[in-house]
Amino acid sequence: MTATLTPEASAIAKRQLFDLIFAFIKSQCLYTVIHLGIANLLHDEGALSVEQIAEKTNTKPARLYVILRALAHLNVLQEQPGQVFAPTELSNLLITHQGASIGHFAMHLLEPAQWASWNVLQEALATGEVPFERANGETVYDYCQNHDWSGDVFINAMSFLTEHTVDSVLDVYDFSPFKTVMDVGGGQGGLIARVVKKTGCKGILLDVPYVLETAPAYLQQQGVAADTVKIISGDVFESVPEGADAIVMKYFLSAWDDENALKIINNCKKALPPHGKIILLQAFIPDLDEPKVAPDGIMPGVFAVQISVAVPGGEWRTRKHFQALFEQCGFVLEKSVDSSTNLSAMEFGIRP
Numbered sequence: 001m002t003a004t005l006t007p008e009a010s011a012i013a014k015r016q017l018f019d020l021i022f023a024f025i026k027s028q029c030l031y032t033v034i035h036l037g038i039a040n041l042l043h044d045e046g047a048l049s050v051e052q053i054a055e056k057t058n059t060k061p062a063r064l065y066v067i068l069r070a071l072a073h074l075n076v077l078q079e080q081p082g083q084v085f086a087p088t089e090l091s092n093l094l095i096t097h098q099g100a101s102i103g104h105f106a107m108h109l110l111e112p113a114q115w116a117s118w119n120v121l122q123e124a125l126a127t128g129e130v131p132f133e134r135a136n137g138e139t140v141y142d143y144c145q146n147h148d149w150s151g152d153v154f155i156n157a158m159s160f161l162t163e164h165t166v167d168s169v170l171d172v173y174d175f176s177p178f179k180t181v182m183d184v185g186g187g188q189g190g191l192i193a194r195v196v197k198k199t200g201c202k203g204i205l206l207d208v209p210y211v212l213e214t215a216p217a218y219l220q221q222q223g224v225a226a227d228t229v230k231i232i233s234g235d236v237f238e239s240v241p242e243g244a245d246a247i248v249m250k251y252f253l254s255a256w257d258d259e260n261a262l263k264i265i266n267n268c269k270k271a272l273p274p275h276g277k278i279i280l281l282q283a284f285i286p287d288l289d290e291p292k293v294a295p296d297g298i299m300p301g302v303f304a305v306q307i308s309v310a311v312p313g314g315e316w317r318t319r320k321h322f323q324a325l326f327e328q329c330g331f332v333l334e335k336s337v338d339s340s341t342n343l344s345a346m347e348f349g350i351r352p
């Protein structure tokens with residue numbers, strides 16, 4: 001039976017639906033100004049006319065104006081008389097020429113290869129394929145490795161996510177009891193850099209070779225002495241190196257299905273001493289009675305769709321689901337804390 005809405009309730013419901021329907025237009029306008037370097041340009045040069053922007057970005061002004069105007073209506077840019085556009089606090093956050101930023105995160109999620117996944121979503125739902133792989137013929141990790149621009153954007157997007165969340169986690173989770181902390185799938189090393197600097201412990205950074213190419217320079221840039229963090233390139237499915245009394249995994253187990261996640265946890269266990277810990281840093285899917293929006297505005301249940309569409313076996317899970325995986329491998333949950341962003345921590349110890 002269809003419930004009849006009052007006119008007022010119907011108007012509110014339609015507003016919500018219009019907002020959802022138009023979301024992709026907003027995203028694509030954002031992608032365009034970031035990818036064309038317009039956010040960088042306005043940041044560096046201040047207000048410019050649409051003709052000037054078009055000339056500098058090799059685009060036609062008429063349609064560009066429509067896009068920039070939309071972004072001004074969304075408060076990403078400011079429109080001034082005479083079709084002039086000025087940067088705002090929001091557009092300045094999107095610049096991509098001064099280190100990793102939310103602009104890289106936007107480009108990673110919205111680039112054509114990712115977008116192509118959404119075009120084949122329904123076919124892939126029927127076949128069970130990962131949409132990104134159906135659309136692009138390779139996994140997202142291989143794609144990033146084989147396409148320099150996408151690889152660079154991906155690495156910067158991950159570094160941004162780390163910078164966005166790491167301090168919030170270090171405020172609520174104490175790494176100081178550990179002598180050596182290893183970040184498995186740690187990317188450029190943003191997290192391990194902060195951990196060693198805050199606690200004075202040693203660090204190990206484990207990731208695949210192409211991601212680690214730029215890690216030494218990144219760590220140096222973060223003020224980490226070369227002998228403080230050992231950089232190891234390897235494959236977590238083959239083995240995890242020994243030497244750490246704590247292993248941290250941030251947004252890493254969520255990239256794999258249960259079968260692979262269990263292999264990873266077991267390989268980590270083999271590398272740990274009996275008193276060793278695994279610290280899982282994740283956004284968790286809320287249970288039915290929990291808030292659906294994280295303190296930083298991210299909805300884990302929505303982000304989880306992107307992961308499932310792009311990442312082979314990628315699965316964001318509830319706390320209980322992660323706990324069950326660790327328990328299967330002989331771990332017990334010892335701590336669980338939330339932070340002021342989407343990231344929470346669960347600490348697991350080895351069952352005696």
Ligand SMILES: C[S@@+](CC[C@H](N)C(=O)[O-])C[C@H]1O[C@@H](n2cnc3c(N)ncnc32)[C@H](O)[C@@H]1O
Pocket residue numbers: 141158159161162184185186187188206207208211234235236237249250251252255
């Ligand atoms: C979703 S990213 C998370 C990166 C980082 N932990 C963060 O939060 O920014 C997953 C990371 O796992 C790495 N990775 C993928 N497969 C791996 C493997 N088999 N062994 C080690 N690292 C791997 C990727 O290169 C990437 O840096």
